Amino acid sequence: MSYAVLACNGVDKAEGALAREVGLLVAEATGGDVICPVLLNRAPDRYQKALGEDALIVVDGCGTRCASKLAAGVGAKPKQKVLLSTLVKASGEHLQASLRLAPGGMALAESIVADIVAALGAPGRQATPAAWEAPTEFFVVLFDKFEFRIPKQGYLFCENDTWARQMGNRARVGISDYLQQQLTDILYFNPPVLGARVEQFGELGEVESSKAIFEIIAPVSGTVVAVNETVVGESPELVNADPYGEGWLAEIEMSAWAEESELLLDGPAYRGTVGPKAADY
């Protein structure tokens, strides 16, 4: 597979200096092409071939996420994305206020790049082969010109608009029709780490739309045993098209379903929260 790397190179922030270095190192490690964000903005045609044929890796420096927005602006679908400000925070390191890569910055860049490259080569992750029947009966909440669908049975919701569907000791998890419509077009799903332990209402990856980055709130606790590779790799738009079916996000091997499900809402109860939420929005 050939790669192209679009990295922030903002010269007004320390994260920009780090992002530039990370981008160059990723390009070297993958043999990928470097896309200059300034030139991409000025003359997108210059990169038509790379964006059309290569797997795109996007490196954002800070929360402004210029590189992601540029990629979205030209209709590119990133294969992988990283946001350095959150990775730096998670690493416990602090970036110096310098606009040049500070001493020690190179080691940090190299460790981030090692993670990016390792994730690219990760083996495919499997979903449960269990029988899976899509919901057929829905409540429909009407608001303004919107229609929000909620499966009548089989799905439990948390108040942050994610759902869990129990299958034995596993739960499949996704976002509600209401949330996908509020977020608008989903551009990317940054999945949780396979094998990671997640707490109920803890973070289960993020989805990114043209509007926002949204933390997925785990409706149940347990171990992440599968993520929806189709949504991650090729078709994040499935979350919009089929949020309760093909657009599921992850599966969790549960540890306390009986107790935790009491904190969740069934279809009729969740239905009662959607109208007021839409009215407040």
Place this chain on the structure above:
Amino acid sequence: MSENTFMGVARESIPWAPLIDYEKCDFCMECDEFCPHRVFERREGDVKLVVANPNNCVVFCRACSKTCGPDAITFPDKPQTIKLIKELRNAEGGAA
């Protein structure tokens, strides 16, 4: 506003809202432009943005902080907040 509870607990009793670090904030207003819940309000003077309506903030939502270039927005500790909500639910007799 509609019903002001979260997980069966009065919203006012859950201390969940953004905190702006004014040493870092450059008043770019990205967070305010993003948040549809009128949590922030703009002001005249040196401090051009404040957290005016903390109880409008959706409990556990941290999306505004992810729009922040200078990383000036923080939130309360989530596990502690979850613990508090569970305690409040139990104290109120467990609204199932």
